[in-house]
Amino acid sequence: MNFTFYLPETQKVSGPIYLRVLDESFRLDFVFLTGIMMAPQEWDAEKERPKNIYLKKNKNISAVLDRIKVELAEYIRQRKTGKKAVTKTGISKKLSEIITAKALQQPENSFLSLTLSYITVRKEMICHSTYKRYLVFFRLLQRFEGFLHRRLILTNINAEFVRDFFIFGKKEEYSENTLHRTIHFVKTILNFAEKKGMVTHVRELEVRREKKPARIIILTESEIAKIKQTEVPEEYVTAKDWLLISCYTGQRISDFMVFNKSQLSETGSRMYITFIQQKTRKEIILPLHPVVLNILKENDYCFPDPIDHDIYNRRIRKIARLAGINEQINARKRTGHRSEDTFVKKWEVISSHIGRRSFASNFYGKIPTPLLMQATGHSTEKMFLNYINHNSHERLATLGNYFEQLYAG
Template identity: 60%
Template sequence: MKEPLQENTLLYYMQWYIDSKKDLICHSTYKRYKVFFRLMERFEGFICQSVHIEDMDSDFIRDFMIFGKQEEYSENTIYRTIHFIKTILNFVERKGIRTCVRELELRREKQKKEVVTLTEKEIIKIQKTNVPEELQAAKDWLLISCYTGQRFSDFIRFSTQQIHIIEGKTCLSFAQQKTKKEIFLPLHPKVLHIIKRNKNRFPKIMDIQHYNRSIKEIAKLAHLNESLKSRKRIGYRSREVQTEKWEALSSHIGRRSFATNFYGKIPTPLLMEATGHSTEQMFLRYINPVNKDRILSLSNYFDTIDEGRTVFQ
């Protein structure tokens, strides 16, 4: 049996906070909080002592960052954990206990983040790729995700019972699992075609592990072999590795691809209505800044303008 946590320690209040929020947050958020908790347990093992609330100052932040870098945690994990710790200290202050939370100011340099997406051409390539019967459902879900922009936890629960017809347009009504937002989404013709081909049903449901394995196999069959850098989780850590594109696919690829491929073609507020993002800043995190189709389109405009000048000179 595990020993009870010592009072007035950071872990004690972290556990208290997590327990108080358990019924108010979604499961993925709860899991993320537990990751922060376990990371702090490992930090205490690293320094061979418990961290008390009165010890929480700028020196603690420095030591924690040294620990994170030595243990090769990603910078994102380190900063997100510190941000959560500040949340805990604010929670402690509301209990009437004074902390040094206002001293824990951090300046983080903007990091260049690789956002892996599927281009429209790659999506069409996947659509045209013949796959074994056991991969067909995953292929259909991948295409559905690329044309609806939803998280796995939402699109995998799509049902024809959620379909409504509005002035001849087929729409889907559902509440997002993570945000609880009510979404009313007009369905893309490609999604309607998949439903029709599946005898007016959505594909069969699968778990996320099965889905992630399957879409990698599908992308490999489609020869998405472009070399790129992506983050890969190795144990508790996430590291940047050079890999082929098919290996970098995961359940979020469709949501990111939807945001990237339709950005600039459809008004951003309408796209945000579809994805459920509250702010444009959050939405833009999903956009791949290196969109080859937009770059080529801009280049074609340059060529056309330059040709026009040559004619009139």
């Protein structure tokens, strides 16, 4: 069974997407107007969908096209099984029902229905970023259903599912990391199902993954000093202060960007900040670094005003560029809606999480690891070490100095 979505080659302005349904075994060859409008310049003829499926409008259109493939294929198979005629009129009526449906209904026995149940159960127990990530996995599995032309059901989530999913993922140019994380999420849903008494093939989903050295991008202590000394436009001062605060507190943007004066306390001659991490729900009591204290002193012991996440990322990149953070590094950089490995200047790939990684790397080996983990909120040393740049030039230079001193002695 084959479904082909296309725009006529002669179409120069926005017009309806056409659908051709072809199946030689059922003797079907019908063409339909879907009524879904699309501009030719936004259409990907090869992938038979909008070019950028991450724009809200195009994301919705792409989801409808996937739903059409799944539900029309299901309708045709059911007609065939029931020895009923498959007519152009019948398909047209079903197509219209799919397109005009206001809400996506998942059959109770479908894997995506179970996935929605899990997300709903967990919603109040997880942070918003985790909830959004679950929805990303859910939409990816929806696209996979469109690729298969059938619904995913619990009994079919097995080794064959993994094989087909990786074929789909490589065709769509998803990263290995995205594919493996999605499989891990699928295993989580299967474990959830087993706790409800359902039989699954979760043990068939073991996927061997080639371990690649993680690229940990940090700001070294000398680079942070350069940023501290760099004069920036007035509208960038707040972002600069937050960047320095993040490098000396080691927190996620969801935590440090809401720091406020009421969280401060003083014991003896030391000032502390106490807060609950949004992601882990752990209480963190953190003594403030002198750099952070100086920023507070200059602001009447108030933290800078909060900045929108996207605006903050853009501004700290500009600040790093002004500070001359121009080291050429190999990193993953987003191009369009995909990331790829490329050589870039470090300032180009700086984002809000660099402060947390820099804190962990720059103080690693200087402060006992358990104390650093207490500050960052990591539960295990293994997780904490994922944040460490073991190839830090400054750390290697220090090691080299020790070698020279020992040799000279």
